[in-house]
Amino acid sequence: MTATAPNDDTIAAIASAPGAAGVGVVRVSGANVPQIALALLGRSPQPRHAHLAAFRGADGQLIDRGLLLHFPSPASYTGEHVLELQGHGSVVLLDLLLRRVCELGARLARPGEFTERAFLNGKLDLAQAEAVADLIAARSQAGARAALQSMDGVFSRKVNASLRALIALRVHVEAAIDFPEEEIDFLADPAIMQKLEALRAQLDDLLVEARRGVRLNDGLRIAIVGRPNAGKSSLLNALAGSERAIVTDIAGTTRDVVRESINLDGFVLELADTAGLRDTHDPVEREGVRRAHGERESADVVVLVSDVLHAETDLAWLRDLPASAERIVVINKIDLDSLQTRDECRDGARWLWISVKTGEGLAVLREHLKQLAGAGSGEGTFSARRRHVFALEQVAVHLEHAARALIDMRAGELAAEELRQAQHALGEITGTYTSDDLLGAIFSTFCIGK
Ligand SMILES: Nc1nc2c(c(=O)[nH]1)N(C=O)[C@@H](CNc1ccc(C(=O)N[C@@H](CCC(=O)O)C(=O)O)cc1)CN2
Numbered sequence: 001m002t003a004t005a006p007n008d009d010t011i012a013a014i015a016s017a018p019g020a021a022g023v024g025v026v027r028v029s030g031a032n033v034p035q036i037a038l039a040l041l042g043r044s045p046q047p048r049h050a051h052l053a054a055f056r057g058a059d060g061q062l063i064d065r066g067l068l069l070h071f072p073s074p075a076s077y078t079g080e081h082v083l084e085l086q087g088h089g090s091v092v093l094l095d096l097l098l099r100r101v102c103e104l105g106a107r108l109a110r111p112g113e114f115t116e117r118a119f120l121n122g123k124l125d126l127a128q129a130e131a132v133a134d135l136i137a138a139r140s141q142a143g144a145r146a147a148l149q150s151m152d153g154v155f156s157r158k159v160n161a162s163l164r165a166l167i168a169l170r171v172h173v174e175a176a177i178d179f180p181e182e183e184i185d186f187l188a189d190p191a192i193m194q195k196l197e198a199l200r201a202q203l204d205d206l207l208v209e210a211r212r213g214v215r216l217n218d219g220l221r222i223a224i225v226g227r228p229n230a231g232k233s234s235l236l237n238a239l240a241g242s243e244r245a246i247v248t249d250i251a252g253t254t255r256d257v258v259r260e261s262i263n264l265d266g267f268v269l270e271l272a273d274t275a276g277l278r279d280t281h282d283p284v285e286r287e288g289v290r291r292a293h294g295e296r297e298s299a300d301v302v303v304l305v306s307d308v309l310h311a312e313t314d315l316a317w318l319r320d321l322p323a324s325a326e327r328i329v330v331i332n333k334i335d336l337d338s339l340q341t342r343d344e345c346r347d348g349a350r351w352l353w354i355s356v357k358t359g360e361g362l363a364v365l366r367e368h369l370k371q372l373a374g375a376g377s378g379e380g381t382f383s384a385r386r387r388h389v390f391a392l393e394q395v396a397v398h399l400e401h402a403a404r405a406l407i408d409m410r411a412g413e414l415a416a417e418e419l420r421q422a423q424h425a426l427g428e429i430t431g432t433y434t435s436d437d438l439l440g441a442i443f444s445t446f447c448i449g450k
């Protein structure tokens, strides 16, 4: 992808979903739009006005009768001249219309190229452009609402506020380096450390929000792990509301990872049921256990399923769980012991006593998962991508190094370099600093016509 190539060519694509529909849209962007519009309408269209037009081929044959709209540059989605041809939603007609537009001076657009141009023309920053794609792909109301917030710039504004604070800090530190005779005094100034700490706190909050944004966007990844026969597959089936996984009373039933995506009151949960953890000589089961470990490592939430007979021995597994994941310990089969449902916090985990068989305690588990997916986090919740979280983690590391350089070593040069790198990482979120490779990777995942 040539993100920085001059955009002097005109691009066109069908912007509506393929298939029969009431209306379909061919979208065109670029310098040739006025001439294409003139050819199709027979006169120059009024700006931002819907004209009913007879779209004709080169031979004068009618292709379709539809609406033609011209958004003159720069007041358009891309910032360039944009033309919309709204015809009948027929794959055949829209293809003919697209062909005609190309004859008149356009080429086919690559996926995401309209939004890429909007980015390059400053209509959107990179995080907002990504949110456009995430909005289109959203699988839940919560995900769509969050993506809309990011598209509106909620996330970007927070990033930019931190960026400004970071730049101000850099200015101070760089100035101190330029005047070495004052460096010692300056670096001892507690106001600088306070500013740096305030910035770190701000970015820590943003990281928490961004992680939540990723969950809203991608769904909450939940790994169901635990001893064989504890009821992991039964739990998956109960949450999914269908007999998705095989359940038997034979230990070692599940081997492959069984995935199911569910929508829980507008929140997407990505469930993964895994093979029961045990030492075994069966090579198939051993591979299943290996995969179960893999799921555990990459999950947002690990649900460790045990049962009333093994709760204490299974506790040992808690230690092996990745530190970053939320932990839920589910003690299943309380019906066997006529126990009551319980809900406790201990050992850094939430403990729930349930019975998949009777359904007792499942509502509490569902509610808890919903909260972890982002429910109840209030207005202004925005969507984010893993790339953003990674950038914020980098920023945090550089700021920590900068703080150490300032406090422990009074090393101005070192601190300045760390702050510079922090700014670079932060700027990658909104695209202030972005390589062509990254842009190519991002926009190529869009739909054609977006
Ligand atoms: N028919 C149609 N519907 C659509 C779109 C579209 O491109 N075409 N959109 C495509 O995603 C979304 C709307 N997004 C848009 C965003 C900006 C502008 C635009 O013309 N912006 C100008 C003028 C702003 C103004 O008048 O306030 C600008 O930013 O300068 C148009 C659509 C959803 N619905």
Ligand SMILES: Nc1nc2c(ncn2[C@@H]2O[C@H](COP(=O)(O)OP(=O)(O)OP(=O)(O)O)[C@@H](O)[C@H]2O)c(=O)[nH]1
Binding pocket: 227, 228, 229, 230, 231, 232, 233, 234, 235, 246, 247, 248, 249, 250, 251, 252, 253, 254, 255, 274, 275, 276, 277, 332, 333, 334, 335, 336, 354, 355, 356, 357, 358
């Ligand atoms: N009494 C009782 N039995 C249950 C409950 N939940 C599951 N079971 C039974 O426990 C047995 C094992 O259930 P599974 O869901 O296959 O267990 P698993 O953890 O997936 O087992 P593996 O796939 O072998 O690791 C089945 O016979 C289930 O019917 C429960 O709440 N109470």
Ligand SMILES: [Mg+2]
Binding pocket: 232, 233, 234, 245, 246, 247, 253, 254, 273, 274, 275, 276
């Ligand atoms: Mg199973």
